[in-house]
Amino acid sequence: MGSPDRDLVASSLHPPYVDFSGFGHSDTWSTEDIKPPLSLTDRGLPGVYLSRFDMFLSEDTAWLLKKAEPADAAPPCNAEAAHCKEPEQCPVIDSQGLGLSPGLEGQVEDRCLEQVQTMVVGEVLKDIETACKLLNIGPDPMEWSSGNVQKWLLWTEHLYRLPQVGKDFHELTGKDMCVMTEDDFRQRSLQCGDVLYAHLDIWKSAAWMKERCGNNLLGAEDLCSEADSCCSGQPIHLWQFLRELLLKPHSYGRCIRWLNKEKGIFKIEDSAHVAKLWGIRKNRPAMNYDKLSRSIRQYYKKGIIRKPDVSQRLVYQFVHPV
């Protein structure tokens, strides 16, 4: 369980940035916006380095409203929750307009921040769980083999559009990587060592928090979906993989997205990227869209995936929508 060391890691991540200004834009990914200005850490948020806050801006923001509404929530907080649709406004408490006394104002602010904090941490954990399933690796970097490390590196490169650095971390196990300092990372990769270090720190903290809190940070609904899509130990099927990507629009919406979720119709926006991700998952570096699409077409006969009635390029349909 949480050793003092890990406590230290969780409470003093480097750098402990939380930036709400990143909410809502999801165009290009650059290393510049991975280092947002400090905005909330001095208000007591935990050391969670959120490189891309649009990770948490799903197309459907209902979860945000739902989760910001605890049973005993004070009315002002609920009112504020509505503001959370505009994430950059989230940390701003308009207590003056609510006519709160200074003491109550502080309490409300703390409670709202606490809620945001819980949501954020929960979403980080969910994203990590998804990545674990997609990569077939464990959540704790300390337990990664060198193969796992390479997978994680490849994945992170693709996620953040980083240059390839796998060779710079050749033969390193997760344990090796975990004891490395930020400078060690920079020495191995001048370009993106700091980003990788920060990203690894998120994983390390998540592993530690999970160890300490279990799944308490995930809601019941989330646990159901986790169980539903769970494939631990089993080789993942392509259709499962695609569905996992589709269920994380805030992370993978740029490469694959629903056109009609009810009907199970989806479009592969970036065929090369999806193929690359599938290749990483299956340890098939030579994977490309040509091969991936051939595998998808195998599903026609099996009645798993088909072309929609109105056939479009790169558009497929799950025969049995989720």
Add this chain to the structure above:
DNA sequence: CATGAGGAGACAC
């Protein structure tokens, strides 16, 4: 040229 359809052989489990 990118994509789509499908045949066929190979391979891992």
Add this chain to the structure above:
DNA sequence: GTGTCTCCTCATG
């Protein structure tokens, strides 16, 4: 046997 992966040809826009 199943589920891909790989290579292939041919068709389409």
